[in-house]
Amino acid sequence: MxxxxxxxxxxxxxxxxxxxxxxxxxxxxxxxxxxxxxxxxxxxxxxxxxxxxxxxxxxxxxxxxxxxxxxxxxxxxxxxxxxxxxxxxxxxxxxxxxxxxxxxxxxxxxxxxxxxxxxxxxxxxxxSGVGAEEAAPPGQYLEEFWASDLSGLVRIRAIDIDRVSAERDYMRLHVGARSWLIHHSMAALEEGLDPATFVRLHRSAIVRRDFISGFQRNASGRWIARLADGAEQPVGRLYADCVREIAGR
The missing domain is CATH 3.40.50.2300 (Response regulator)
Structure with a gap:
């Protein structure tokens, strides 16, 4: 049919x-x-x-x-x-x-x-209720971004983003060794990115969950996230619960 x-x-x-x-x-x-x-x-x-x-x-x-x-x-x-x-x-x-x-x-x-x-x-x-009891609502999360570079516009798939860092009024999307600036707010990106895939660890940082390789505490007892590329990302005090959620504790 x-x-x-x-x-x-x-x-x-x-x-x-x-x-x-x-x-x-x-x-x-x-x-x-x-x-x-x-x-x-x-x-x-x-x-x-x-x-x-x-x-x-x-x-x-x-x-x-x-x-x-x-x-x-x-x-x-x-x-x-x-x-x-x-x-x-x-x-x-x-x-x-x-x-x-x-x-x-x-x-x-x-x-x-x-x-x-x-x-x-x-x-x-x-x-309209067709299959509503069996199915979750379709995804409403951002799938891609368009960013400017020297050659014009570049399409960046959300799933390819390793982490996002804030730079004043701009957000930097990190993909491997490259990065691009886009004009969005961190709060809007946190809402727009799939929380099953991304987690906010700091007021100026969002990280893809599977890009986190571990956590450790620094000398003052603050959590530090170890990332897959060897970088370290401090975990903000307001986001400390994310460590327990990710680690399943």
């Missing part, structure tokens, strides 16, 4: 971006494109009239932006699922604050879009 197609509304103020999404959706299948909108106000009116299952929603638009649209539609009992599609990475944390199913950075990779649509379908089914 085939699943019903996702009734989808595409919202983007760039005609070429809208056209590209339409072409990608046609190739992937399983989607019923019910309309397109070029601004936030039109998107809200069309969503009310058409009751789509899903919005593929740009963020940076004149007037009412995509975050505002998602927040407005989120008040509706029949709120659609939202996948943000944007040229910028700095809105990712705000996107998940409004319960976005996924966050895609342009130019959209077809495989990545296909995976996002699968997540949207799972989210809609869970929200």
């Amino acid at each position: 085939h699943e019903p197609p996702l009734k989808t509304l595409v919202v983007d103020d760039e005609p070429l971006a809208t056209e590209r999404l339409q072409l990608l959706l046609a190739r992937i299948g399983g989607v019923d494109l019910v309309g397109t909108a070029s601004d936030g106000e039109s998107a809200c009116r069309m969503a009310e009239a058409l009751s789509p299952d899903l919005l593929l929603l740009d963020i940076a638009m004149p007037g009412m932006d995509g975050i505002d649209v998602a927040r407005e539609l989120g008040r509706s009992p029949q709120r659609p699922a939202v996948i943000f599609v944007t040229a910028f990475d700095q809105f990712a944390v705000s996107a998940f604050d409004v319960d976005a199913v996924d966050y895609l950075v342009k130019p959209v990779d077809p495989k990545r879009l296909e995976r996002a649509l699968e997540r949207a379908r799972a989210h809609i089914e869970w929200r």
Whole structure:
């Protein structure tokens, strides 16, 4: 038995971006494109009239932006699922604050879009109670980041990040011997990263759990985390309970 197609509304103020999404959706299948909108106000009116299952929603638009649209539609009992599609990475944390199913950075990779649509379908089914007793809600955690370097933009998978360190208003993502700066807050990253995979050890540090090789106490009795690359990360007093939780004690 085939699943019903996702009734989808595409919202983007760039005609070429809208056209590209339409072409990608046609190739992937399983989607019923019910309309397109070029601004936030039109998107809200069309969503009310058409009751789509899903919005593929740009963020940076004149007037009412995509975050505002998602927040407005989120008040509706029949709120659609939202996948943000944007040229910028700095809105990712705000996107998940409004319960976005996924966050895609342009130019959209077809495989990545296909995976996002699968997540949207799972989210809609869970929200409507299909299998809700057996299944946990679909993941709402950040899967990737986009950071600038000399060659342009680099995609960094969350699962590849060894640790995150704070540098004033920026966070440094450490992946092996390389690192990149992104403009997010530590608190937002702590909320956005999967707690089953990452743990906050200090007000200025988040570490991937399997990157921690052990703990030891220093001369003053404070815990120090030993990391897989040989580095050491002090554990803040407010986060000392994490040592017992990780060690199972």
